[in-house]
Amino acid sequence: MRIHPRYTQRGAVVILGGATLLTLVILIFIIVFILEKGLPVLGWNFLTSNPEDMGRSGGIFPTLIGTIILPLIAIIIATPLGVFTSVYLSEYTKETRATKIIRFGTDCLAGIPSIIFGLFGYIFFVITLGMGWSLLAGGLTLAVMILPTIIRTSEEAIRAVPKSYREVSFSLGASSWQTVKKVILPNALPGIVTGVMLSIGRSIGETAAVIFTAGSSLRIPTSLLDSARTMSVHFYILAREGISAENAYGTAAALIIAVLLVNLSAYWLMNRFISKRS
Amino acid sequence: MKLFGEKAVRRILMVTAFSALSGLLLIALFILNEGLPFIFKYGIKEFLFSSDWYPHLGKFGIYPMIVASLWVTLGAMIVGAPLGVFGAIFLSEYTPRPVMKIIKPTIELLAAIPSVVYGFIGVMVLAPIIRANFGGPGLSLLAASIILGIMILPTVISISIDSILAVPQSYREGSYALGATTWQTTHMVTIKASKSGIIASIILGLGRAIGETMAVIMVAGNSVNIPNTPLDSVRTLTANIALEMSYATGMHRQALFATGVVLLIVIIILNSLASVAIRKRMVKR
Numbered sequence: 313m314r315i316h317p318r319y320t321q322r323g324a325v326v327i328l329g330g331a332t333l334l335t336l337v338i339l340i341f342i343i344v345f346i347l348e349k350g351l352p353v354l355g356w357n358f359l360t361s362n363p364e365d366m367g368r369s370g371g372i373f374p375t376l377i378g379t380i381i382l383p384l385i386a387i388i389i390a391t392p393l394g395v396f397t398s399v400y401l402s403e404y405t406k407e408t409r410a411t412k413i414i415r416f417g418t419d420c421l422a423g424i425p426s427i428i429f430g431l432f433g434y435i436f437f438v439i440t441l442g443m444g445w446s447l448l449a450g451g452l453t454l455a456v457m458i459l460p461t462i463i464r465t466s467e468e469a470i471r472a473v474p475k476s477y478r479e480v481s482f483s484l485g486a487s488s489w490q491t492v493k494k495v496i497l498p499n500a501l502p503g504i505v506t507g508v509m510l511s512i513g514r515s516i517g518e519t520a521a522v523i524f525t526a527g528s529s530l531r532i533p534t535s536l537l538d539s540a541r542t543m544s545v546h547f548y549i550l551a552r553e554g555i556s557a558e559n560a561y562g563t564a565a566a567l568i569i570a571v572l573l574v575n576l577s578a579y580w581l582m583n584r585f586i587s588k589r590s
Numbered sequence: 591m592k593l594f595g596e597k598a599v600r601r602i603l604m605v606t607a608f609s610a611l612s613g614l615l616l617i618a619l620f621i622l623n624e625g626l627p628f629i630f631k632y633g634i635k636e637f638l639f640s641s642d643w644y645p646h647l648g649k650f651g652i653y654p655m656i657v658a659s660l661w662v663t664l665g666a667m668i669v670g671a672p673l674g675v676f677g678a679i680f681l682s683e684y685t686p687r688p689v690m691k692i693i694k695p696t697i698e699l700l701a702a703i704p705s706v707v708y709g710f711i712g713v714m715v716l717a718p719i720i721r722a723n724f725g726g727p728g729l730s731l732l733a734a735s736i737i738l739g740i741m742i743l744p745t746v747i748s749i750s751i752d753s754i755l756a757v758p759q760s761y762r763e764g765s766y767a768l769g770a771t772t773w774q775t776t777h778m779v780t781i782k783a784s785k786s787g788i789i790a791s792i793i794l795g796l797g798r799a800i801g802e803t804m805a806v807i808m809v810a811g812n813s814v815n816i817p818n819t820p821l822d823s824v825r826t827l828t829a830n831i832a833l834e835m836s837y838a839t840g841m842h843r844q845a846l847f848a849t850g851v852v853l854l855i856v857i858i859i860l861n862s863l864a865s866v867a868i869r870k871r872m873v874k875r
Contacts, residue, residue, distance in 0.1 A: 414607050421613060435621075487596050488599075
């Protein structure tokens with residue numbers, strides 16, 4: 313028996329549309345669930361006071377500091393490395409074996425799970441280089457982790473700069489580096505910043521790579537070699553060890569809001585960038 | 591002088607580019623260096639295919655974790671791949687472009703939600719539902735599969751949409767001209783033409799699922815055993831590393847790094863497969 317195309321068409325729309333709807337409902341449910349339970353806990357006081365009794369009561373101030381400083385170290389290191397790499401790949405070489413190897417390397421790096429970065433950061437930065445569990449070791453580990461994202465987004469942004477811009481610059485007698493510095497980087501800047509923002513978002517939410525490299529001390533760090541706890545690690549410990557459901561929800565809400573803010577501003581920037589282009 | 595400057599800049603840029611690559615080499619080197627000697631000393635067969643994981647007795651068989659990782663990943667595929675691919679087809683073929691341009695980034699936001707939050711939702715919402723309806727501890731293979739299935743949705747949807755949109759409009763027009771409906775066009779023309787991209791999206795999702803750690807630790811239950819039903823508690827390779835790393839020393843720690851080696855090899859194979867699938871698509875264009 314053959315079903316009439318009109319019915320397969322209707323069936324397809326219902327099933328495909330249903331799948332899309334379900335995905336959106338799940339997304340909205342997760343965000344609403346966490347915010348609904350967490351927002352009543354989350355307040356100025358919660359953000360700015362110290363945790364008491366391992367986080368059973370009190371606030372999350374030290375973890376807020378950790379959450380700001382760790383991604384900051386990561387982007388300070390990874391941004392110049394990533395941007396220069398993408399400048400080299402897109403402006404200074406043709407497709408050769410070397411660029412293929414670099415690209416394969418960054419693609420591989422992008423697919424490595426965060427627990428492996430955690431293992432690596434632990435054995436390399438924490439043990440071999442003797443940094444101990446510290447902001448520095450955690451930041452460096454995150455830097456390696458976000459490098460592929462920054463390289464890829466910067467490369468896309470640089471490639472999106474029209475060829476004519478380069479030609480005009482060269483015709484004025486500018487060198488390659490002058491062209492990169494004065495023409496290409498300024499025009500690619502919003503795209504590069506978008507990549508950096510997405511990387512910050514990923515760093516804020518990261519747990520597995522951070523817990524083994526930055527440790528989980530609840531004291532306020534006073535130097536880069538101090539151990540620190542980020543909001544994600546704090547949330548993980550609160551939830552997993554059943555320390556306090558209430559504070560876990562509060563921390564989760566803070567975490568979600570931070571990540572959403574960072575990502576939404578990244579999208580906003582990218583859209584502005586695209587509409588300026590066209 | 592200026593010429594020299596240019597050359598120096600080129601050198602510096604080249605060195606940075608390769609230092610990015612050296613990050614990968616360092617990771618491989620240190621993980622292998624810590625894990626491989628253990629594997630050879632302990633015996634590959636014994637390490638991979640023995641079910642005895644008793645670190646305090648010096649027994650390190652990761653077979654149950656390998657089986658658990660495979661099941662959890664397969665489960666995530668069963669949940670996430672159809673949902674993701676259907677969603678991608680609907681958004682790219684049945685949704686007005688401006689609407690799609692809003693929904694796609696919204697779904698990509700799913701990827702930004704930290705994995706610990708997914709785990710938490712699994713513990714607070716999903717596990718009780720499973721416990722009440724199907725019995726068992728709730729924290730189980732099934733719970734982990736569903737949570738991971740949701741987590742891979744953005745990867746699958748986003749890459750599938752890109753590859754479906756890359757199918758030339760003229761293919762669709764040719765099909766419509768023959769009197770085909772949208773669905774006939776979709777499944778006979780568009781999906782066929784974007785197949786390798788869709789497969790790549792699923793393989794990349796697979797890589798994400800097998801490498802996910804924190805969410806799995808929270809929802810899978812973590813007991814070392816070979817699951818008989820989806821309701822059993824399981825421990826994956828990643829969970830094994832993360833759970834014991836904080837206190838492991840000596841042989842035990844090396845065994846965890848060796849677990850990392852197994853994971854790394856699986857992931858690199860998966861990613862190479864995905865990039866082959868993506869490249870095949872580009873060659874065809």
